[in-house]
Amino acid sequence: MNIQTITIKDIAKALNLSYSTVSRALKGSYQISEPVKEKVLAYAKEHNYRPNLLAQSLKNKNSRCIGVVLCTIPNSFLGEVINGIESIASSKGYLVIITQSNESLEKEKMALDHLTMRSIDGLLISVSTETINTDHLKTYHDRGLPIVFFDRVCEGLPTHMVQSDNEGGAYELTRHLIQQGYRRIAHITSPTHLPMTRERLTGYHRALKEAGLDADPDLLKNCAHGGAIVEEIETAINELFSLSKVPDAVLAASDRMTQASFQHLRALGKSIPNQVALAGFSNFSAPDLFSPALTTVVQDAFEMGKRAAGLLIERIEQKHKPFTPERIILPVQLKARASTGSV
Amino acid sequence: MNIQTITIKDIAKALNLSYSTVSRALKGSYQISEPVKEKVLAYAKEHNYRPNLLAQSLKNKNSRCIGVVLCTIPNSFLGEVINGIESIASSKGYLVIITQSNESLEKEKMALDHLTMRSIDGLLISVSTETINTDHLKTYHDRGLPIVFFDRVCEGLPTHMVQSDNEGGAYELTRHLIQQGYRRIAHITSPTHLPMTRERLTGYHRALKEAGLDADPDLLKNCAHGGAIVEEIETAINELFSLSKVPDAVLAASDRMTQASFQHLRALGKSIPNQVALAGFSNFSAPDLFSPALTTVVQDAFEMGKRAAGLLIERIEQKHKPFTPERIILPVQLKARASTGSV
């Protein structure tokens, strides 16, 4: 249903004008005389005229909507990204439609299909952990849908991407752990096909190498679902602690992984940071309320949303012009706290 | 833009049929012969026909979209509510459009205007703390927009509402605190014009009365912005602790209030639960990771979303039929933890 009071036709009839004149007057066209403009505007205001956006979209072939696909909304990091997206989008007059993939490729495709059927002007996406093949995105991209990746980006599509400095963050975290005296640092990672995972791994390795430490492959645990399934992380941690040489520190790759690791380490009765240190990528609103307070690398989620939305809208509004895909790397910030012995 | 491959007209031309026949065949109308139906469907599938939902909406005067207005997306409770809403909506073929009011009446009105301009079939709303007057909602409701309230409901509109058992929750929390030996229990509340606030207050008073305790008005602190502004809560707590008779327990009304109270009590160096106990309404995913673990009343956020969406869609699809406004009260669950001395 559409809560519409009057249409252009109503105004035209009431004022004895043609549809086109009213339409033009409403848009402030220079070809319409002042008196007519004023009359139309006044009548429109008085009768609370509101254009039918559906009809406009149908005619103009644009909807001033942008679609967002991400794993899950109840997530401290992504929630802030959404806020960043909305701040830019609404200032430019775009409506944001958010859909969730729940880490499922199937749902990601469905979300994409739905969004495009509803006519979106562009897409912002952080892919699911199952998204190895990107043909579904490529199809739409090739047909002209502007796409910008954020957070979990994908290689292979010539478009913008906005992400955190994953390598730098993992490097800082690892170096910090080493400085604190930890030597057997385990790393719980997301699926390896994600660039993000490889970048973090690179930072981790670089810090180890710089310190002259060996990278023990036993200390690397891969979580195929990126932490969506708690058991996965519990298993990883259990395996780590059944090694002959157990780790003395755990580096977790995401919000959920950090939290799940925390919970499971406590359940196992491990004392943090004495028996084992814990640090991770995370955007909890209050990591200092945990016991002990969590050492984290904080990403600028809001800025990520803003940048991604900005680039997308620029693409949408300059569709004709050629462009060079940009890859934006946002700096992250190490927050050393008690969980790594920093007091 | 619309990623459309072919239209009904294309199919009609290709198969030498009229538009109407194709349209009917696509909908599986009984008036179309099997062979024609099959031909059309096959051709449509082969050429990846996808209906233009904008055009359909314009014609049918429905959009199969429902709008949601809430304070803020990055919120553990509301995030889960959204998931509940989506689970029902998507199963019934509705797209969910989420907008935020950020506790501002102005933004709430704007969100409402935008949503209705985009043609939503119905609205789910949890009002902002500033929403005392509900004329903006009434206007749309009177014009036929189905509305269902959730969480922060409003009186005065003859429509469904879905909320938690606020009175019961506050009662349980207060009774628990009393049982644990606390006697001067402060209550930090949301704005008093919200039914939710009054209900919680009632529960709090009922428990006090039952235990034969006086309700000291000094122990009641009202936060006009419902916790959106941290300073507000800090001030409330500071005032409580500058009383001649300080409280020995604090009952917080929401997620954000609970967290902010926690943080500020710690900043003040108050030992929880020895110097002061803390308990509150909250849906943190891991209240046991706090130090000390938080005693909370947990609301069934997902169920709230499901019920609200279910009622709304029912209203949308049976618009003609008269209905009796329902008020659904969802049970809550007390989780006693260390912050109230329960260890």
Place this chain on the structure above:
DNA sequence: TTGAAAGCGATACCAT
């Protein structure tokens, strides 16, 4: 069973 045509609301080209 199928087709023709009007119309949803807005826009823009072509006239005047």
Place this chain on the structure above:
DNA sequence: ATGGTATCGCTTTCAA
């Protein structure tokens, strides 16, 4: 400066 009209893609009434 203003009006007439076709069009966007789809649905539906009326006719055949």
